Amino acid sequence: MGRSRVLALVVAGVLVIAGVGWVVGSRLRSPADEASARRPPKPSLVTAPAERRKLTSTVTVNGTLTYGSPLPVTLAGTVGGSGGGAGGSGGAGGMPQRVTTAPKPGPIREGQVLMQVNGRPVFAMEGKKPMYRPLMPGTEGDDVKQLQRALRVKVTGVFDTATVAAVKRWYAKRGYQAQEPDLESRKTLQQLRQAVQTAKETLAADRKALNEGLDVRPLRIRRDNARRDLRSAEKALDDAREITPEQETQLAALRRAVRAAEEQVVAAEQALAEARKPAPTPTPTSTTTTATATTPAPTSSAVDTSLLEMKLDNARQDLHEARQAVAAYEEQIRVERDKRLEELRKAVRTAKEAEATAAQALSRARKVSPLRMKVSHSKTNLADAGTMLAEYRKTYGSSVPAGEIVFLPTLPARIDKTEVKPGDTIEGKVATVTTSAFAVTGSVDAKEAKLLRPGQEAGMETTDGTQLPATLTATGEDARVASAQSEEDEEDDGSDTGSVPVLLTPDSAKGLKSMVGSPMTVRISVGSTEGEVLAVPVSAVVTSADGRPRVRVALDGDRVREVEVRTGLTADGDVEVTPLRAGELKEGDRVVVSDA
Numbered sequence: 001m002g003r004s005r006v007l008a009l010v011v012a013g014v015l016v017i018a019g020v021g022w023v024v025g026s027r028l029r030s031p032a033d034e035a036s037a038r039r040p041p042k043p044s045l046v047t048a049p050a051e052r053r054k055l056t057s058t059v060t061v062n063g064t065l066t067y068g069s070p071l072p073v074t075l076a077g078t079v080g081g082s083g084g085g086a087g088g089s090g091g092a093g094g095m096p097q098r099v100t101t102a103p104k105p106g107p108i109r110e111g112q113v114l115m116q117v118n119g120r121p122v123f124a125m126e127g128k129k130p131m132y133r134p135l136m137p138g139t140e141g142d143d144v145k146q147l148q149r150a151l152r153v154k155v156t157g158v159f160d161t162a163t164v165a166a167v168k169r170w171y172a173k174r175g176y177q178a179q180e181p182d183l184e185s186r187k188t189l190q191q192l193r194q195a196v197q198t199a200k201e202t203l204a205a206d207r208k209a210l211n212e213g214l215d216v217r218p219l220r221i222r223r224d225n226a227r228r229d230l231r232s233a234e235k236a237l238d239d240a241r242e243i244t245p246e247q248e249t250q251l252a253a254l255r256r257a258v259r260a261a262e263e264q265v266v267a268a269e270q271a272l273a274e275a276r277k278p279a280p281t282p283t284p285t286s287t288t289t290t291a292t293a294t295t296p297a298p299t300s301s302a303v304d305t306s307l308l309e310m311k312l313d314n315a316r317q318d319l320h321e322a323r324q325a326v327a328a329y330e331e332q333i334r335v336e337r338d339k340r341l342e343e344l345r346k347a348v349r350t351a352k353e354a355e356a357t358a359a360q361a362l363s364r365a366r367k368v369s370p371l372r373m374k375v376s377h378s379k380t381n382l383a384d385a386g387t388m389l390a391e392y393r394k395t396y397g398s399s400v401p402a403g404e405i406v407f408l409p410t411l412p413a414r415i416d417k418t419e420v421k422p423g424d425t426i427e428g429k430v431a432t433v434t435t436s437a438f439a440v441t442g443s444v445d446a447k448e449a450k451l452l453r454p455g456q457e458a459g460m461e462t463t464d465g466t467q468l469p470a471t472l473t474a475t476g477e478d479a480r481v482a483s484a485q486s487e488e489d490e491e492d493d494g495s496d497t498g499s500v501p502v503l504l505t506p507d508s509a510k511g512l513k514s515m516v517g518s519p520m521t522v523r524i525s526v527g528s529t530e531g532e533v534l535a536v537p538v539s540a541v542v543t544s545a546d547g548r549p550r551v552r553v554a555l556d557g558d559r560v561r562e563v564e565v566r567t568g569l570t571a572d573g574d575v576e577v578t579p580l581r582a583g584e585l586k587e588g589d590r591v592v593v594s595d596a
Contacts, residue, residue, distance in 0.1 A: 047554045047590035048540065050577075052532045057571040058523040059451055061458075061502055063442025065515050067416055067434035068505070071409070073103075074429050076131040077402025079117035080179065097403070097426040103418045108433065110150065110411045113174065117426060120404060121176050125150040127407030134402045135159050138394035146407055147400065164398045178398045189396055192389040199382035206378045210371040219365050223358035230351035237344040240337065247333050254326045261319035268312035275305045410435055438512045440470065440504040440520050441479070449475055449500035451526040458504055458524040462515060469507040472524055479503035527569055535574040540591040541567060551577060552592040553585060560592055 079097060101116035108114065113121045127146030133139075135147060139159040148155045151166040171178040181189070210216075243251070403426075417432040440460060444452070452475050460468040473479070479501045504522055506512060541549050549567050552560040563584045568576030579585040 045554055045558060045560070045592050046594045048537050048593050050534055050536050050551075050585060050587055050589045050591055051574075052534055052587045054529055054532050055535055055569050055571040055574060055576055056528040057451075057526050057569055059444055059448045059526055061440070061442040061444055061504070061522040061524065063440040063502075063504070063520050063522055065438060065440055065506075065512060065518050065520050067414065067516065068437040068439035069409070069435050070416060071433050072429045073114070073406055073408075073431040073433055075117070075122065075403040075406070075426055077134065079122060079401055079403035079426075080120040099420045099422050099424045099426065099430075102421050102424075103415050103431040105415045105418060107412055107414050107436070111170075111174075114406055114415075115420075115430065117403065120401075121171075121174065122403065123405050124411065124413075125405055125407055126409075126411040128409055129407060131402055131405050131407050134399055135405075136395045136399035137161075137164060137397040143407070147405070167400060168398055179401055179404070180398055181396055185396065189392060192385070192392055195385040196382070196389050199378065199385045203375065203378035203382050206371065206375045210369070210375050216362060216365045216369060219358065219362040223355065223362045226351065226355035226358040230348070230355045233344065233348040233351040237341065237348055240340045240344050243333055243337070251326070251329055251333070254322070254329055258319065258322040258326055261315065261322040264315040265312070265319050268308065268315040272305060272308040272312050275308050408433060412436065438506050438509055438516070439473070440506070440522055441501065442504075442520075442522065443499040443501050446498055446500050449502070452502065452524060456524050456526060458522050460504070460506060461521040461523075463518060468512075470504045470522060471507060472502065473505045474503045476500055528571075529569055529576060533568065533576045534578065534585065534587060536577050536591050537593050538570060538573055538575045539593045541565070541575060541577065549577075551585065554590040554592055 075097075080095075095118060097117050099115065099117055100119050101113075103115045108124050110124070110126055112124050114124045115122045125146065127143070127150070129142050129146060131143060133143070135144060137159055140157055142157070144159050144163070145155050145157045147159075148157075148163055148166075151163065151170055153162050153166045156163075168178045413433045414436055415431050416434045419429045419431055420426070452472060454472055454474055456472040458470040458472055460470045462468070502524075504524075536551055540551050542552070543549055544562075548564055550562045550564050552562055554560055561584075564580045565577040565585065566580060568578065570576075577585065585591075
């Protein structure tokens with residue numbers, strides 16, 4: 001029995017050794033077998049179906065939902081007073097600009113007090129141009145026009161009296177007093193007025209001294225005498241144009257002699273005419289006998305008229321001589337008057353030359369006179385003082401300090417974030433305002449930005465998968481807005497030229513208020529086909545040596561057929577294709593995208 005057990009053990013050992021040998025033998029391979037086992041399988045084609053569908057090309061933007069157009073608010077100058085620079089540190093009299101009432105987040109309307117600094121208000125007004133200087137009487141510009149539109153007064157662009165009155169009413173209605181000239185300004189005005197008065201008094205004294213100065217007095221007397229001589233000569237010339245009383249008397253006597261001679265002529269003519277009349281013939285009587293009747297009556301001798309004729313000739317001669325005497329005297333008067341006038345005209349010319357010479361000598365003497373120079377300097381000083389006073393008065397009166405108005409592009413708006421608290425000193429940004437509209441801000445690659453145009457439709461996807469429509473509003477610099485949350489944006493030097501900012505506006509604001517600050521994925525549609533087209537993966541299109549695009553259509557087994565195509569819109573990894581020969585490529589065909 002013991003022998004049987006040993007035999008059994010031996011048999012069992014042999015079987016174990018044989019099993020181990022078989023296992024080891026099955027695991028061992030020759031180098032040739034190993035190389036054969038590592039040979040790659042026969043390659044197969046990777047294909048994808050050609051499909052008919054509408055393609056839409058999009059640009060994806062990863063952005064953030066915010067309120068639209070964040071804008072940092074800074075004060076352009078001091079609040080109250082009349083000095084200080086931008087930033088508002090240091091008001092009137094060196095007083096620091098300290099916040100007394102800070103901006104409060106929430107809506108803000110036209111004319112509302114944004115904050116208070118040193119107890120003075122800072123008003124929010126609508127305007128595209130920022131406040132950059134104090135507005136005072138006489139100031140002109142577009143910022144004045146903005147103020148006038150906000151005050152509802154006539155828009156002239158000049159800070160005039162009507163604007164001053166409107167500013168006073170504006171402040172008073174809101175419980176404040178408009179900024180009036182301070183004590184220093186009033187002192188300056190008084191000093192300028194006093195300077196003008198002093199200059200006037202000095203000029204008057206210098207003029208009096210000049211007029212009474214002994215250095216020019218002889219010349220002034222000479223000029224005055226020349227003027228009097230000129231007036232006398234001119235008066236004598238005027239008087240000489242009329243005949244003298246003596247000449248008038250003599251001429252009247254000669255004219256009376258003419259009239260007397262005329263009367264003598266008339267009387268002599270009448271006497272001569274009377275003498276020449278014939279004597280009357282006697283009438284015969286009835287007792288005259290016949291013989292007597294036939295005898296003519298005797299006639300008297302003719303009247304002697306020679307004496308009368310001589311008297312008439314003498315009278316006529318006297319008349320002729322009297323008339324000649326008148327004519328001769330009139331000619332004498334004319335000759336004498338012309339001679340006198342010529343002499344007087346010469347005297348007038350001489351007097352004018354003397355007056356001009358005297359005046360010129362006096363003027364020359366005054367110009368080189370120290371008193372004359374002093375008067376000239378006094379005139380200049382008076383003009384300068386008057387100009388300074390006039391210029392100062394243009395800007396004197398109620399004004400609006402540079403820091404008391406903040407012009408915002410659009411109102412109403414909302415204060416999104418306040419940067420200061422009561423007690424802080426103003427050093428920079430005091431708040432951030434936004435519009436009440438929502439916006440999505442982000443950026444895209446510069447190459448993709450070339451495909452974008454304002455007005456393109458887009459779709460927003462929230463973190464929970466909600467889809468909302470939107471519109472592309474702006475790209476590039478137009479979309480670049482100041483960040484209200486990160487100071488790093490303010491320090492950005494623009495070195496990142498690989499991305500372009502974009503701004504999108506949701507089509508509806510419903511339900512977005514609670515999502516402000518949340519990330520948004522936006523897909524902007526930059527192109528689409530008009531309907532369904534035949535589309536294949538972009539990797540399925542290859543360009544042959546002749547430069548023409550083709551696709552390879554998989555056939556039975558490993559056979560393929562090349563189909564020349566015309567490509568169209570590319571979207572989401574697919575491209576529109578149209579076979580050049582109809583029917584060679586159709587929906588459902590498998591196209592090769594790669595060789596496995």
